[in-house]
Amino acid sequence: MGDYVYLVFFLFFGVLFPLGGIVTERFLSPKKPDPIKETTYECGIETEGTTWVQFHTRYYLYALVFLIFDVEAIFLFPWAVAYNQLALFGFIEMMIFLAILLVGFAYAWRKRALEWR
């Protein structure tokens, strides 16, 4: 419970600190809105078409593989903490788990999901 007091304090002041900067700036900085100034920046030329375009699927392939490994990483943390007590049993069990993951990783590699195309 005591830990959360600190986290809440940091969260609260973490928000307050940048907010203070922005409020201070509001009093100090000029405010001269201008339709040209508020256009989207694109190296001095007018923007063409819409910004929110389609993206290539290669991003999703990485994200999918990542998801699996990220869950694995969280699973590994408690195992690593208790590793000294688990001894041989823990080692073998985790090797089986890692081997299964590696099969998936090898499959993704073989299928060229890890190729930036």
Place this chain on the structure above:
Amino acid sequence: MIEEAIRAAVGVFVVFNVVALSVLVLVLLERKFLGRLQQRFGPMRVGPHGILQTVADALKLLLKEDFTPATADRRLFQLAPFLVIVPIFLPFVTIPFAPGLVVRSLELGLLYIVAVPVVSALGFFLAGWASDNKYALLGAVRYAAVLVSYELPLLMGAIGVVMVTGTLDLVAIVEQQAAWPLLFAQLPAFLLFLVSGMAEGNRTPFDIAIAESEIVGGPFVEYSGMRWSLFFLAEYAGVFATAALTALLFLGGWNGPLLPPLVWFLVKTYAVIIVIFWLRGTMPRLRIDQLMNLAWKGFIPIAFLNLVVTGAAVLIGGPGPGSPLVILGGLATTAVSLAALSLALRPRRRSDVRIGFATRPGDDVADRPPAASHYSIP
């Protein structure tokens, strides 16, 4: 409860001042150091040898107009800098500077520290999305790709440390390194952790998401004034946090002879920071396919190898940073990994100076004619 609140309040005050001051120092240090690397002086005008340059810059930013583009998603645009900066402050709750000099030693400290700052990626992406700017969106998507790739080697490097020490508490991890820093036992993890930390912090050889020379700053193209400086603050606070964490996990933290613990911690942290700046000064920016290949085909297999070798070594030779078998395993893993990496990264033809993993013909972006894809976004 009251006591804790007072301690927390004092902690917040001290930590925020330390972070803000470190950022001021780091920005100047980087500019001076990069200047020297390029045979320049760096800033020289404001104050003696330019030492007040960052103060002047901060004041200038405070006086700049802060505007929102007309087509941007107003609320998200203004919210995004907070989502970037707040998660960078949070890990400082449990980063110990010296024995007793820690706001709160958390039992799950390491897990907390690797989990919380990643939230700022959300703010980064939000900034890019809400700006309604193509460069910003490109940067945001690239950052998501980089984060997704380098988060795994970072986490797995941290897991290697936990396997050897058997705890997630940072204070306990540092105390175990009194005789031997973990650098030797977890050399591969150290390299993975530092490089991945740099990639996640958008430091230069890996800053494809910001890439001033092509997408002019990525997600914060449209930001100005104070909101822009919040991104800047977050970046340098992130560098400090990464370096401090590297010093704590691998370089023995505050352990060292003669000098007081706090000085040792700062010396080690700043040594790591100098290395980070140094790499910025000497390495050209990686292309995105090189960046992704390095993570997926280089770092993740190495991280796996490190886990297996560490696991076996701890099992046979016992845990602890000074365990001879673990050190041997770490050194062997490093040697094998570096050999394999340099073999994989060798130029494919004598005339070929490109760096990249060998791929099938047509897989490499550089092998294809420019118009081969109808997606305009690389």
